[in-house]
Amino acid sequence: MKTYSISQAAKELNLTAYTLRYYDKEGLLPFVDRSESGTRQFKEKDIDALRIIECLKSTGMPIKEIKHFIDWCAEGDSSLQQRYNMFLERKACVEAQMEELKKTMEMIDHKCHYYETALEAGTEKIHQEVKMEFPEY
Amino acid sequence: MKTYSISQAAKELNLTAYTLRYYDKEGLLPFVDRSESGTRQFKEKDIDALRIIECLKSTGMPIKEIKHFIDWCAEGDSSLQQRYNMFLERKACVEAQMEELKKTMEMIDHKCHYYETALEAGTEKIHQEVKMEFPEY
DNA sequence: TTAATCCTTATAGTTAACTCTAAGGCAAGA
DNA sequence: TCTTGCCTTAGAGTTAACTATAAGGATTAA
Numbered sequence: 001m002k003t004y005s006i007s008q009a010a011k012e013l014n015l016t017a018y019t020l021r022y023y024d025k026e027g028l029l030p031f032v033d034r035s036e037s038g039t040r041q042f043k044e045k046d047i048d049a050l051r052i053i054e055c056l057k058s059t060g061m062p063i064k065e066i067k068h069f070i071d072w073c074a075e076g077d078s079s080l081q082q083r084y085n086m087f088l089e090r091k092a093c094v095e096a097q098m099e100e101l102k103k104t105m106e107m108i109d110h111k112c113h114y115y116e117t118a119l120e121a122g123t124e125k126i127h128q129e130v131k132m133e134f135p136e137y
Numbered sequence: 138m139k140t141y142s143i144s145q146a147a148k149e150l151n152l153t154a155y156t157l158r159y160y161d162k163e164g165l166l167p168f169v170d171r172s173e174s175g176t177r178q179f180k181e182k183d184i185d186a187l188r189i190i191e192c193l194k195s196t197g198m199p200i201k202e203i204k205h206f207i208d209w210c211a212e213g214d215s216s217l218q219q220r221y222n223m224f225l226e227r228k229a230c231v232e233a234q235m236e237e238l239k240k241t242m243e244m245i246d247h248k249c250h251y252y253e254t255a256l257e258a259g260t261e262k263i264h265q266e267v268k269m270e271f272p273e274y
Numbered sequence: 275t276t277a278a279t280c281c282t283t284a285t286a287g288t289t290a291a292c293t294c295t296a297a298g299g300c301a302a303g304a
Numbered sequence: 305t306c307t308t309g310c311c312t313t314a315g316a317g318t319t320a321a322c323t324a325t326a327a328g329g330a331t332t333a334a
Contacts (some may be wrong), residue, residue, distance in 0.1 A: 007280075017281090018323055026321095037330065039281060055244045058237065062320070077260045084252035091245050098238055100195065101231060107192045108228050115221035123214045143311075155293055158312090163291095174300065176311060199290075 003041040013050055020050075027067045028053060030074060059090050060097070140178040150187050157187075164204045165190055167211060196227050197234070 006017045013020075023029055024040070031049060032040050042050075056066050069086055072079035118124045143154045150157075160166055161177070168186060169177050179187075193203050206223055209216035255261045 005280075016323080019321085021282090022322060037281085039330090052244070052248070055241055058241050059245070064320095077255075080252060080255050080261065084249070084256060087245055087248045087252060091242070091249060094238060094242050094245060098235070098242075101235055101238065104192055104195050105228070105231050105235075107189070108196070108224055108231060111189070111224045112221070112228060115217060115224060118214075118217050119221060124217065153293080154311090156291085159292060174311080175313095176300095201290095 001043065003043055004047065006040050006042070009040075009042040009047060009050070012047055013054065015054075023050075023053070023063070026063050028063065028070055030070065056090065059093050061090065138180065140180055141184065143177050143179070146177075146179040146184060146187070149184055150191065152187075152191075160187075160190070160200070163200050165200065165207055167207065193227065196230050198227065198230075 004012060006020050010017045010020055020029070020040075024032065029040075029046070029050075032042055032046050035041055053066055053070075056069065057063070069083065072083050072086075114127060118126055141149060143157050147154045147157050157166070157177075161169065166177075166183070166187075169179055169183050172178055190203055190207075193206065194200070206220060209220050209223075251264060255263055
């Protein structure tokens with residue numbers, strides 16, 4: 001079975017070897033086996049697990065909370081409900097982030113339009129004048 | 138014209154007074170006027186500007202870069218093009234974030250389904266067995 | 275064999291964005 | 305008047321997540 005060295009694994013995941021060692025130190029990688037001389041040997045399955053870790057991180061989950069999940073995984077079937085609940089919470093969190101991002105996009109679009117108009121007119125004053133004639137709402 | 142004290146402004150923006158003073162120190166709030174005794178007096182327009190600052194922050198823009206935008210605003214019409222370009226870049230950035238979030242959501246959904254199936258079966262093993270019969274792609 | 279290039283552990287430093295403390299000024303209500 | 309509760313400044317402390325250094329061991333390529 002193919003294994004990856006720490007730097008190969010890092011490359012695969014767009015991380016650094018430093019980061020992977022840091023994750024290991026924080027207890028995120030208890031499943032990674034070592035060679036006789038103590039070198040970490042990342043299996044394909046470990047890379048997949050790390051992709052899940054990165055996914056959780058991208059939802060804004062701090063490393064200490066991700067560790068709870070990793071611990072639950074080691075516990076086996078008795079923690080299935082907790083793990084399911086965690087993913088449901090993450091789902092809600094991501095949905096909220098999507099909503100936020102939509103609002104952000106609306107503001108950015110509004111500003112893009114603001115500057116397009118200003119550039120056409122050659123001055124930002126165009127917006128002040130418009131507002132004086134047609135007060136906002 | 139109504140003005141807000143720093144703590145009122147903070148409340149309005151869901152920030153703390155500490156944070157607003159920090160922003161000021163970093164040069165993000167040169168437009169905020171002071172009373173005779175030196176107290177910051179936030180105008181409605183200033184609150185709106187802070188909402189834009191928060192919007193930029195939510196796109197992942199660091200405070201030092203936001204300062205460039207604030208400086209451009211003070212420069213007037215000569216920086217219109219730069220400011221427009223900046224918002225176009227932010228737009229692209231937010232679009233990329235949306236794509237990322239979509240991928241994250243797909244993984245989360247996949248995991249939710251994984252745990253639903255496992256909970257029904259009472260064990261995670263159901264997934265290993267399935268994989269043995271029908272290898273993945 | 276010798277240098278390069280990996281790897282290890284332990285520990286220190288960095289960065290961003292706050293977050294708070296200390297010391298003190300001002301103004302309104304009891 | 306005096307206490308409460310704002311406000312100010314300067315500067316120190318915190319936190320998360322890296323990021324790097326030091327000291328040294330093992331493996332590979334010329």
